[in-house]
Amino acid sequence: MKEILKNEMKLEFISKSSNEAFARIAVAAFASQLDPTIEELADIKTAVSEAVTNCIIHGYDHKHGIVKISAKLKENEIIIEISDKGKGIENIDEAKEPLYTTKPNLERSGMGFTIMESFMDKMEVESILGLGTKVTMSKIIKPKEEEEQEEFQMLIKD
Amino acid sequence: MESNFYEEDKLLVFTITDEIDDHSVQMIRRKADYEIERYMPKRIIFDFDRVTFMDSAGIGFIIGRYKFAKMLGAKLELSNLTQGVRKIFEMSGILRLIPVAEIY
Numbered sequence: 095m096k097e098i099l100k101n102e103m104k105l106e107f108i109s110k111s112s113n114e115a116f117a118r119i120a121v122a123a124f125a126s127q128l129d130p131t132i133e134e135l136a137d138i139k140t141a142v143s144e145a146v147t148n149c150i151i152h153g154y155d156h157k158h159g160i161v162k163i164s165a166k167l168k169e170n171e172i173i174i175e176i177s178d179k180g181k182g183i184e185n186i187d188e189a190k191e192p193l194y195t196t197k198p199n200l201e202r203s204g205m206g207f208t209i210m211e212s213f214m215d216k217m218e219v220e221s222i223l224g225l226g227t228k229v230t231m232s233k234i235i236k237p238k239e240e241e242e243q244e245e246f247q248m249l250i251k252d
Numbered sequence: 253m254e255s256n257f258y259e260e261d262k263l264l265v266f267t268i269t270d271e272i273d274d275h276s277v278q279m280i281r282r283k284a285d286y287e288i289e290r291y292m293p294k295r296i297i298f299d300f301d302r303v304t305f306m307d308s309a310g311i312g313f314i315i316g317r318y319k320f321a322k323m324l325g326a327k328l329e330l331s332n333l334t335q336g337v338r339k340i341f342e343m344s345g346i347l348r349l350i351p352v353a354e355i356y
Binding site: 111112114115118133136139140143144147150151200201202203205206208209212 | 271273274275276278281305306307308309311312313315316335336340343344
């Protein structure tokens with residue numbers, strides 16, 4: 095029986111767009127302890143990149159602020175919280191609509207939340223106007239040994 | 253990002269060599285628009301073969317260049333979409349609008 099993996103990390107950085115790459119790479123390096131596939135890792139990187147970009151360009155509107163990330167590994171799951179103390183979202187349902195953007199003139203696609211939702215297994219948004227926004231998302235990473243076992247079982251079945 | 257202009261075909265090819273996010277796209281956009289205005293091509297191709305990461309900033313970028321190209325009477329095409337890049341573009345539906353040229 096494999097030991098149940100539990101781990102936790104926290105990260106804080108200022109809201110500079112050059113930190114988007116740092117944030118997604120750091121979370122991906124942490125997530126790699128669950129032995130994800132390249133595709134699963136790419137999904138996590140993309141979702142983190144979207145959430146951090148939202149903090150920087152919407153939450154803080156390019157002004158100075160702190161972006162916080164905390165991530166937990168629980169058995170076969172990674173849970174990631176990304177938050178800012180920025181301006182908050184007035185209407186979360188509207189913000190989550192595909193193609194909805196408050197900044198169309200800046201070539202924003204309005205696909206951020208849609209991508210987070212579809213690349214992760216779960217995504218929740220909490221926001222209070224004037225106080226900030228927190229996105230919590232999680233993804234199940236299927237253990238590879240189990241997959242190999244399944245394949246093996248399939249092979250030996252008659 | 254590298255670019256090559258083929259005078260005889262009025263073809264401008266951009267080979268994107270960076271990760272594409274909200275930060276890097278600003279520089280990529282400046283360079284692309286500068287080169288497009290400089291050469292006034294009839295056909296523009298963005299090659300993604302060397303793109304190791306792209307988030308939704310890539311969608312906004314391509315839609316923006318599509319509009320710019322249309323305004324100048326040029327055709328825009330995408331090429332060598334990696335698995336991750338294709339996944340992002342497919343979500344946005346822009347592949348129904350912009351053709352993917354595998355060979356150029």
